[in-house]
Amino acid sequence: MTTALTLKTDTAQLCCEPGGQPALSSAAAQESARILKALSDPNRLRLLSIVKAGDGGEACVCDLTEPLDLGQPTVSHHLKILVDAGLLEREKRGTWAYYSLVPGALERAAALITGL
Amino acid sequence: MTTALTLKTDTAQLCCEPGGQPALSSAAAQESARILKALSDPNRLRLLSIVKAGDGGEACVCDLTEPLDLGQPTVSHHLKILVDAGLLEREKRGTWAYYSLVPGALERAAALITGL
């Protein structure tokens, strides 16, 4: 499942009704929750933090496994979730995989909350 | 690759760990995740949205059960999670319970993301 990430508000919920209720549609709520769920795990928050603070704004898996005190498969799993959520991007250089923040992604995620 | 830094597990949150900054401490990450986890469910997002858009910025449970198409116990459960996370506050007037946003709570939650 979850092949496509539908980002659309399907049921004609107009965006600009002054005084009316924006009342998040079910589809929009699900999409927002999908992003925020990726951010709702302490280890993933630390991963993002380390990547952001890393040299050149990136970090490879080997640099991420140790500070989190997690197994390498688990870290890879969390990174995949963050990539799937559109928060991180992966670039493979040689044997190593470097992860970096998708520009503006954190701000967009935060806007999902303030824009409720 | 990684410069072997001594690994301090758990809760010592210091601002200046030698050999590299710890970015987000384990404790801080857990606290942030606790808040964000409350925001990671589509039905809870819709609850917040409806409450925020409600008349006077509040809504009672009876107004929340129907649009979500959920049972009343389930809605109460979600509301409790939002209250426990410091996002909603509850005020009982007569037989009804009115929920409203805690001022600034959504902005603070969003700052947990942008401030990573």
Added chain:
DNA sequence: CCGCTATATCGATAAATGTCAATCTAAGGG
């Protein structure tokens, strides 16, 4: 080619989570 190293993927499992039905509590109204 062969092994080594870095990462990803798979399978299993224990814990957490969302939901509902049933029950409990509290506040009014006859």
Added chain:
DNA sequence: CCCTTAGATTGACATTTATCGATATAGCGG
């Protein structure tokens, strides 16, 4: 008092999730 209504709590159950160990894949150095 009893009954009704709004909401919370409890218990059960199915699904999801976080984690690990084992294994697969993919570059690199001999």
